[in-house]
Amino acid sequence: MKKYIPILKRTQLFSGVGEEEIGAMLNCLQARLCAYKKSEYVLRQGEHTDTLMVLAEGKLHIQRDDYWGNRSIINMVSVGEMFGEAYVAPESGALMNDVLAVEDSIVILFDVKRIVTVCPTACRFHSMVVQNLFFAISEKNRQLVQKLTFMSKRTTREKLIAYLSEEAKRSNSSEFSIPFNRQQLADYLSVDRSAMSNELCKMRDEGMLEFEKNRFVLHDDVTE
Amino acid sequence: MKKYIPILKRTQLFSGVGEEEIGAMLNCLQARLCAYKKSEYVLRQGEHTDTLMVLAEGKLHIQRDDYWGNRSIINMVSVGEMFGEAYVAPESGALMNDVLAVEDSIVILFDVKRIVTVCPTACRFHSMVVQNLFFAISEKNRQLVQKLTFMSKRTTREKLIAYLSEEAKRSNSSEFSIPFNRQQLADYLSVDRSAMSNELCKMRDEGMLEFEKNRFVLHDDVTE
């Protein structure tokens, strides 16, 4: 557990909190570790949970398969990011999604009720963590809205442009990598993989962009 | 301002807080009122804000018009619901959406920094409001994910079924009203209005559902 304190220190949740204080809070928040192999499920749709989780190693997808087997990737979780925060409210009900480890992963679980309900003066940095948590959820909120703006586009091409432009903006460069392979990107944007692949190649042939594997270069006429 | 205390008392944000305490907190949180006529913008995309807002009267849409004039309704705000919570973090950047009054509306603004950053022992119920705020944002998060699951469906029919089933579930009845007219529903689901209208009528002719204006009745084969 101790070995992950440096990772936790760099997370948004513990931003501004020193390593010693984090060590103390791990007890206070009853932190536990859980390991998952690639392709294992961390959580499954329909389950109940009331823990806040932070990814310490690996990579996760928050996703949902519907009755017909169509997969929709809601979001991606990278090291240092948290998940489960939407289900800590008492009446939040069952999980709407699966959480899948797409790489071998290590997850840190926190008893979030202790973060929010225990008097914040209990430990010195508690109120700072509450504030961080608040900001982190707000940001996740904006991420979801961002994703909605990709998905609200009518054509596959528009969805691709919206998504790729955002990734370019996020990396401050017209050249960047995406965290998905083709099938995953299609699942993320909720389009057909082959149709998307087709569209990407058309855009490349029209000179809008270049790509190789998951590395993309947008040309000026795309970014505006 | 005082006249809205009963409304505030019934909001998720002030749940569990008495009317006198709310009155006291209005000062503490520097609450202000703002009125908007139907079709006026409460906030515009690109602006900056750091206030938390609660709708006291009327109805709002959180939406976005793209370059080509396609409107996408991200969410709807009813009386007692809050909005703006995603932009209170210091580095949250410019608003991604417009907020439009679809009816004459009254909005209450709060200086949210005082909710989150001021020592929660300042006033007695402060920590309860912090907790309420946390739960409220969590719930909004789930709402957005819910919407993503509608939008991730590939066909208009599937989107309609996903949305209408959810509304039925929410009202615990196969008969319910929706808060949108046809154009607004199409904007909410990001589909073409006439195609959607067409699809709705086909579904009605196939006996899946009935409707009249914004009142719907789902038949058994839809809900399962």
Add this chain to the structure above:
DNA sequence: TCTTTTCTGTTGTAAAAACAACAGACTTGT
């Protein structure tokens, strides 16, 4: 190294959506 599996691009066909244009019903405001 060789085999197996995964990933990506390609094509053709069928299905669905977008778009445009219009008519009748219903509202709203004067």
Add this chain to the structure above:
DNA sequence: ACAAGTCTGTTGTTTTTACAACAGAAAAGA
């Protein structure tokens, strides 16, 4: 009561997507 405007359903055409099937390249595993 009337006129103007809005809302809803309807139809036909064009565009786009979904789906299925396949082949070569790349990666993973034995």
